[in-house]
Amino acid sequence: MRPSRIVRQWLPFSLLALGGMWLVAMLAHGWGERRELSQQATQSRQQLDLHARALEQLVDRYRALPQVLALDPELRAAVAGPLDHALQQRLNRRLEEANHTARASTLTLIDRDGIAIAASNWREPGSNVGERYGFRPYVGQAFSEGHGRFYGIGVTTGVPGYFLSELIRDDAGEPLGVVVIKIEVSAVEREWLRLDGTMLVSDTHGVIFLATEDDWRYRTLRPLDAATRRGMADTRQYGLQPLQPMSASVRTTLADDARLVRIDAPARAGEQLWASAPLQESGWTLHLLRDVGPPVAAAARQAATAAGIAWLAAVLLAMFMVQRRRMVALRLRSRAELEALVQQHARELRSARDGLLEAAQGADSGLSRQLDHLPQGVVIIDADLRVAAWNRRYVELFRFPPDFIQVGRPIEDVFRYNAQRGLLGPGPVEDAIQRRLEHLRSGTPHTRESEKEDGTVLEIRGNPLPDGGFVTSYADITSYKAAARELRSLADALERRIADRTADLEQARQDAVEANRYKTRFVAAAVHDLLQPLNAARMFLSALRSRLQDGEQRDLSRHVDAALASQDAILTSLLDISRMEARTQQVDIRDFALAPLLDALAREFGILATARGSTLRHVPTRLAVRSDEALLRRVLQNLLSNAVRYTPRGRILLGCRRAGDDVRIEVWDTGPGIPRSRQREIFEEFRRLDDGGDSVGSGLGLAIVDRIARLLGHGIGLRSRIGAGSVFSVTVPRAQAVPVQAPPAATDAGPASATTSPLQGCTVWCLDDDAQSCAAARAMLERWGCNVPLAAGANAARSAARRGDAPDLVLLDLHLGKDSGPDVFAALVAAWGSTTQVILLTGDRSDAAQALARNRGWHYLPKPVRPPALRALMSQLLLRAA
Known part of the structure; x- marks a missing residue:
């Protein structure tokens, strides 16, 4: 290959490699500079935090001394009264000794006029004694805030320092004087000389008063306005020192409150790293000025060199891989050419074998047709x-x-x-x-x-x-997958529709629950309001019956009383049903013996059965059950009342028997019987059998039985035959035998004569928000011989209450309009100066109302009140009090 061709082939690659190396080196150089600057800024901030803590610890070490001296009796006496020479000398030595122990600069005692009356430097020519320091801020701060702090040049000594002051007060807290300690912080400057850089401290106005280099001291970081300069001159904070401005320009802002600046005055070569850290208590700011040019340049060079070497290594590796691939391609091409040549020469020699191979292929391909x-x-x-x-x-x-x-x-x-x-x-x-x-x-x-x-x-x-x-x-399977996708989409759509319908059903259920809750609250409120006039009617009737002499009129009044009692039972049943529907009925499950409960019910309903011409027999038992005794009593009362009502002339049997681990309590009667088609219906509200019995029932008794049984988890059973009678039963879990407590001895509760009645002449207050109830109660109580000075609401009771004029008894309603009965009674007790006995008369039959009466030691009677029960309870309380 010619040299010119080699040069043309490798020249672009070489230029790319060199250009890439230069670009990578420049990028790495910038990254190295930024990284080193960030590290230097972090290191500077750490040093500043360390020296800031050291400076604060130095100040904290002397902070307690003026506070302790401000409590010294001798110093307080000195600034409170006249000062003679002997006392002044003793105070000077006292402060001198304290200053020597604390190793501070100066301790000074200043009176309320701002004049130093004693000082630890009293022996020195520049003594503080007799000097006036009232113009210094630390004196005014102490008189206004109790303590003060101030940095400045000493007026007398000319030595700069940090002043801490504390106010001296007399026993009444009045200011007497000020004790001041001066701390020289020049030792801190000497320790900072070992640092790599220049350490500065500036005050709140930006004036540098501490520096490791003299040309930085008393320079301002920012321009001072006329008011600030005038204040410094008045307080003589920096004496006659000229305050020169500093000139700098920020080049780069870094993290950790650091920046790269160029400083013109005082002149500094190159760019400097300036880091700052505030001191919270004093308002000062620490500054560290460092020349980071050499380390930053060295770090940038190292990063650029490393990046260039890495780039060259990558380029050489790429060149090696390219050359190797070319060699492999060349060998493969040579091999392919050789193989083609061999195959060309061998094709002529294998013509016969090729024919045989084609025949064999034709024979083997016969399987494809199958x-x-x-x-x-x-x-x-x-x-x-x-x-x-x-x-x-x-x-x-x-x-x-x-x-x-x-x-x-x-x-x-x-x-x-x-x-x-x-x-x-x-x-x-x-x-x-x-x-x-x-x-x-x-x-x-x-x-x-x-x-x-x-x-x-x-x-x-x-x-x-x-x-x-x-x-x-x-x-x-393309069509199958498409069908599957369609089925999945249909399933997803169906799931969304089901979720939407479920959400709609849940919303409808919540609306129904809310409507039922509103209905329950409405029924409870309506029953409570209906009980008020019913209570007044029964009280008026009780007062009226004592004045009737004619027998026919007395019979008529008894019929009216029976009708009101039936109405009372209906309202009470409605209130119980609303309470159970609202799930506010409290349940107290425990083990108890059945004998006392069944004996009491047999006595109570035996009298009613005899009055109607039938007989009630009771089978004694020793069994114990686990249930709520009050609610179980209510169930059996309703079953017995139902049996007495529908058995005018016959027999009724009350008893119980074992049923495995349970006890089945049964009520047998010989009434008309209940058709099978109506046995489920009679447990619904306001459902009564028309055949047999009287017309007094409300149709709520068995509905309450069903709800209480479900609340307690008890089973209700019914067996009946037309013309033969019915058997109602309730199945209760059996418990271990429980000792039966003997009933309390009976006392003679016969009616007392008017002259011996404890109600005669007693004073009773009646507090109720219903005017008719108040009038009925007044009439009934006055007929019993009571003195009723007040029967009204909360406002009238508060107005009538006088100290020492508490009644013998208070009949109190739980709800008095916008006021609460207990709150009104507490206000009356405060007005009377003493308390009295209370009977809580309310239409609220909840467990919370009864618990309120028990906790306060009151007695509880639900509305509408039965007059005999109220009279018996009042007589018992008055006899007990007597």
């Missing part, structure tokens, strides 16, 4: 990985050219041909071919799907042959 009926494309490969047989569908699927598929052709050629058309997928072609050849050699069955560029999807199944070789089938 495979032509298959809808899949099929190819058979022998043990040497050569094509042995195929069918027409295989050639059609892959669109092979005529005579390309032949017996004896290596399957590797077929794979390579398909790879050139992109049918083997992405990635290196040779790797894909070798992977498939290794799979055929291993003889592993496989099934997979492949999608061609035209969208055709093939299902490929391969299985090994017993004597070696492999058979592979190719099925066109």
